[in-house]
Each structure stands twice: as structure tokens, then as C-alpha cells.
Amino acid sequence: MKKLTVTYKISIVMAIVFVIWGTFFPKHLGVVMESAQTFFLTSFGWFYQLSATFFLLFALFLVFSKYGKIKLGKDQDKPEFNRLTWFAMLFSAGMGIGLLFYGVSEPISHYAAPPYGGPGMERTRESALIALRFTYLHWGFHAWAIYATVALSLAYYKFRKEAPGLMSATLYPLFGDKVRGPLGYTIDIVAVFATLFGVCASLGLGAQQINAGLNYLVGLPINFTVQVIIIGIITVLFIISATTGIKKGIKYLSNTNMILATLLLLMMVIVGPTLFLLNLFTHTLGQYIQNLPQMGLRISPFNEESAAWTQAWTIFYWAWWISWSPFVGMFIARVSKGRTVREFVVAVLVVPTLVCTFWFAIFGGTGIYFDLIEGVDVAGQSLETGLFYVYRYLPLGGVLSVITLLLISTFFITSADSATFVLGMQTTEGNLNPSVMIKISWGLILSTSAVVLMASGGLDALQTAIIVSAFPLTFILLAMSYSMLKVFKVEMKATKK
Template structure:
């Protein structure tokens, strides 16, 4: 273990305390997290809204800026992965399980209970998809893109360790490698743990729901614990094989399965209605993007509560995921230019996510609006299977979905163990397997503790709290890279 840093040992101690607290007194941990969540949502919603908007503006600025031709690597470096594999890895690390968990559930939930206007109407359907695009679109991928760009630039262009703290050297100087740098890296580790643990909890709940639908297996915590245990073994095995084997092959398999599921579902669904709805709502999303991205409703308590529970939670989730997804995207993006990188990471995933939600969520809305079915009355984890029951080839759709959730589960978790290994092994591109195995255990243990302490509510709290200090770090990283970009262009011209 000589290759690990003090960040590893500090993080392990704190993670052990958290897991132990959740095992010994889950109810007490749940109560503390409830109070903490309420405080952060009511007090700092404006901060998360402004921060997410900042990252989007900054990402757009970089695309059109004079820095666009700077390469993430040496001037003669070529991309390590072909574009199709690169895109597959973006999705596998970025949002995999969430697309399946929320694909139907979020749009139909907003349709029944929209942030503005009356629920259950045609207008509510358009608002529902517009806000779903907001939560999974440009803001989310801008956060990922900016952080990944900074990490890739310092790793491959400046030949620095792949650590969050190192990227702040232009602003902090030597302090970036001292106590302040250690604190920054520990904060990044915990944001990663809680952000990924929440996804693992969602994945286990949905796998259990699917198995309950097709095989009558009980839907309870014990079964979900067994599922997490099995998948933990699988993703640790995958992580141990390295990024060029396990993660790469599983990411490509994910993309193939996801495309198959999307096409089959689109053919079986009310296709013309879904495509009309997508076209309409995509335009209104882009048109209303600024006002939706800064909406807080200070005069309406009910609307404010909706925004806190959905929009603010998502901004915190994407920020919490930024060290993990950013490090992973940076790792697979060597040789891309700033402009190519920002356009690809910001625009393409946003369009794919929007189309995904239009197909799945639009179909759910169709069955409730035109057929009178109680789609929005189903639980978040079971609603997708309820919609499958209204279509032909129900069994096939469920089996493919369960396979996809499982592979997304594995790729998200093994990507996270790889990233946590990097963050706690001095930024090594090939962290020791023992470190990845240890973090694999703590990821799964944290997911179990969050499920014991209050399920989705506890997961939301962990994400919102861990994202708060990290947001300041991410904003500082943006100014840090601007300083180095300007210096590089200045020295290049002088030469």
C-alpha cells in the first residue's frame, strides 16, 4: 500500500465512521440527514442554481473562445479511443442507471404534478418533458465537461497528477500540495462516494422491481442487499482488469444494449406521437432554458418545494458526480482539442438524453393522457415495468432492461473505483488493484447504509451536502484553467 496517499487513509477513516454510524444507528443517521437536507435546500437553492448556470455559460464560452485549438495532450498526441467507444464511455460513466430509473418515472411524475400550471393536461405534458430535459441536459453535461476538461488539460498537457488539488496550483501555488490540497481531494472523494452510492441504491431497487415483476421475487431490502453483493463482486472483477479491458468492453456492450432497447421501444410505442412530442418540447426547452435554469419561486411555497426536490437536487447530484465522471471522461479523452471535447461532451449527450426521455417518458404520458391508465401512480422504480405491460414483447423488454441496469451498475461502479483509486494514489493512471477493491467495498457499504437510513431521501441528503463545498472547488478550477490558457497562448506567441 506504499503507493497510496494520505488522502486514502483520511478518507477510509471518515468513510468507516459513516458506515459504522449507519449500521449501529440507521434511524438516528436518517433523522440527522433529514434536518441537514431541509437546511441546505431552503438556504442554498439560489447558490446551486447560479453555480449550474455558471458552468453552462463557461462551457459555451470555451467552445467559441480563442482557446479552442489547445490540445488535451502534446501537440502530436492522437486520441486513445475511437469516437464511438469514446461516446459509449461518456454514457456508461455519466448517467447510465439514472436514464433507466427516471426514463419513464420523472416525466410522468412532472405530468401529474408539474412545477407550473395544472397537472394532467396537454400543456403539463410539454412542461414535464421540458423540465426533464433541463435536469438531464445542457446544465448537467456542462458541469461534467468543464471539470473533465480541466483534469484532462493538467494530466495530459501539463503532465501533472490526476488530482483535483493540482488543478488549483495557478491560484493557490504551493498550498495546492499542502493541507488545503489534501482537504480538496478528500472532499472530492466523498462527493464521489455519495454520488455513486445513490446510483447503486437506485439500481438495486430497480433490479429488484424487475425481478419481482417477471419472477415474483419479493421486493424488499434483503433481496436488494443480495443484488448489491453480487454486483459488487462483478464490478470489482471488472475494475481489476483495467480501463482497456473490462470498462471498455462493458461500455461498448452498454451502448449496444441501450440502442437496441431504445429502437425496439420506439417501434412498439406510439411512435408518431413520441416524435411529435420530442420535436415540440426540444424547441421549447431551448427557448425557455435561461428562465427554467434560474427559477426559484420565492413567493410560492409549493413551487419552491418542487424546485428544491427536483432541480436543486439534480444540480447537487451532477456536482457530486463531477470528480468521478470528470476524472473518467478526462482519462479517456487524451488527444482531443478543447473545442472538439466541449462540443462533443456538451451537445451530443444532451440530445441523446432528451430523445431518450421523450421516447420513454412520452410513452408513459401517452398511456395516462389518452388511455386513462394510472401510470403516474406507480412507484419510481416500477413504473417502467408497468408501461412495458401495455406493450407487445413485455418479457423481452424487461429482460433487456434488467441486463442493461446490471451492466450500467457495473460500469458506473467500476469506473468509480478506478477514479477513487486515482484520487487516493497520487493521481496514478493505474492505481493498485487492492485500492480499487477497498473502494469497491466502501461504495457498496455506503449504498447499503443510505438505503437503511431512509432510502432515496437519505441519498438526496448525502449528495446535496457533499456537493456544497465541492462547488467552490469546481468554480475555482474554472478560473484556474483560464489563467493557464492565457499563459500558454501568451508564451506561445512570444516564442
């Protein structure tokens, strides 16, 4: 193995210290996490809202600006992957497990406890429309704009300027050679820990839902021990996948994910209340686009209950996507060589948003249909069991459950596999092929960190780690945006000359 970098050494030591803290003092870690969550949500909710909105406006500006012609690579470079495989990789790395975990549970949660309206609004037709509208907000344009901003900057510097694939390298126009010293190490370490905690949350969600699915199919009890065993088994599988490289393991698993996800979605459309779902999607998509600015900046300063809802859902999601952005951004950048800025931003912003909104309309709409129209208590189920509860009332529910478990597992493996690759890149000076040992070490840290966070506070602890790690990273992303504009401006002047 090549000489270990400063970033790797510091990051791995800090990660090990965190794991030891959570292993021997889980209650203390839980208390600290809870205090940190309260502080950041109440004090900086406005900051996350404004930042997420900025990234969306920035992405739209790039689409329609003169910079859209700039290529992510040399002028003669061609895309490495065809569009279908490229889209599959976007979804596998971007939001895979979350779509399954929250597909039914989030719209149903908002339907039963809407963000506004007061008593009497719960479980009504109006709250159903509001529920899907806000679910689209959380998984739509804002999220993918954050990813697009980071991925675009990384891809441009890596393939056009031949710079290291590091977050710090994208800030060279602002800080010059300082990014190769302590400042650069700090930037990259912040990105490492945001990635670590962001992916930990997905691993925790995946383990909980696999456990719920096995409980539905074979009666396996839902508890922490079973979830730890699941994480252990999946860890072995994704480490095996990680050792095969991006063109084999991740590529094949990504294509498998796309096939299974498409099959599951089509089956849900067919066996569910089809006409109701298609009408619901069309109507709520229009509402989402119409109300996008207002929802994206909603804080509710005069209503504590509504403000708490926004903090628990919207603000958390912005933090989650920001914390995931180095991971997803680096991975998207790695597979996007040869695209133009305009093609890249449109694809990353629009296509996944449409698919995500349709996904939630079908899965969430089916849950709402059974609860509101058929009188089935879907809203009374837990987050991880809601999807499998809905399957009980659908034809071929057992088949749907098996496909879902397979898909969760492959998404689980692909997300963790991609994360070990990206963490390896971040801690080896942007090496596009980090060593197997580096990837294995990060794979083990990912899994143990997820277990530690689940033991110290479950889903709340996972959310807190995301919110805290995303705060400093947000400033880095804002600086990246400004840096990108500076270098694009210089490039356009050089092109004219």
C-alpha cells in the same frame, strides 16, 4: 502495495466511521440527514441554481473562444479511443442507471404534479409538455456543462502539463505549492466524498429497479433485503471487472452498454406510438431550448409549493451532477487524451444532451401517452416500477424487461467499476493505474455506504448525502474554472511568442 497516501488514509478512515455510524445508529443518521437536507435546500438553492448556470455559460464561452484550439495533450498526441467507443464511455460513466430509473418515472411525476399551474393542471396536455421540458432541463446542457468543466481541467493538466490527475492539481495557478500540502489534501478528500455519495445514489437506484424488474418478471418481492442481496452480487461482479483494467473490463462493458441501450431505445420507438413520440420530441426540444434561461434560474420565491418542487427536483439534480463531477470528470478526462478543447466541449455538451432528451421523449412520452390518451394509470406507480408497468402494455414487453434488467446490471457494474478506478486515482496521487487492493477497498466502501444510506432513510438519505457533499465541492469547481482561464491565457501568450 505501494505506500498509502495521506489522502487515502484519511478518506478511508472517515468512510469507515460513516459506515459504522449508519450500521449501529441508522435512525440517528437518518435524523441528521433530514435536517441537513432541509437546511441546504432552503438556504442555498439560489447558490446551486446560479452555479449550474455559470458552468453552462463557461462551457459555451470555451467553445467560441480562442482557447478552443488548445490540445488536451502534447501537440503530437492522438486520441486513444475512437469516437464511438469514447461516446459509449461517456454514457456508461455519466448517467446510465439514472436514464433507466427516471426514463418513465420522472416525466410521469412532473406530468402528475407539475412545477407550476395549480389545481386542474395535473395530467393535462399542458402538464405533459411541461414535464418533458423540465426533465430535459435536469438531464441536459447544465448537467453536461458541469461534467465538461471538471473533465476539461483535469485532462488539460494531466496530459498537457503532466500534473497528477487530482482535483487539487488543477488549482496550482491559484494556490501554488500549497496544493501539495494540507489544502490539497482537503480538496481531494472533499472530491472523494462527493464521488462516494454521488455513486452510492446510483447504486441504490439500480438495486431498487433491478428488484422491481425481477418482481415484474418472476414475482420476487420488493424489499430492502432483496436489494441488499442484489448489491452484494453486483459488488462481486464489478470488483472482478475493476481488476481487469480500463482497456479491458470498462471498455468492453461500455461497448456492451451502448449496444443494449441503442437496441432498447430503437425497440421502444418501434413498438410504442412512434409518430406521437417523434412529434412530441421535436416540439418539446424546441420548448426546452427556448425556455432554458428561465427554467435554469427558477426559484419561485413567492410560491412555497413551487419552491419546494424546485428544491426537490432541480436543486437536487444540480447537487447530484456536481457531486458526480469528480468521478465522471476524471473518467472522461482519462479517455479524452488528444482532443482539442473545442472538440471536447462540443462533444461532451451537445451529443449526450441530444441523446438524453431523445431518450426521455421516447420513454417518458410513452408513459404519458398511455396515461393521458389510453387511460392507463402510469402516474400511480412508484418511481422504480413505472418503467416495467409501461412494458405491460407494449408488444414484446417481456423481451424489453429482460433487456432492461441486463442493461441496468451492466450500467451498475460499469458505474461502480469506473468509480473504484476514479477513487483509486484520487487517493493515490493521481495514479492512472491504482492497485487492485486500492480499487477493491473502495468497491467495498461504495457498496456498504449505499446499504447504510438505504437503511437509514432510503432514497431521501441518498439525496441528502449528495446535496451536503456537493456544497463545498461547488466552490472547488468555481475555483477550477478561474484557474483554467488563467492557465489558458498564459498558454495562448506563450503560443504567440
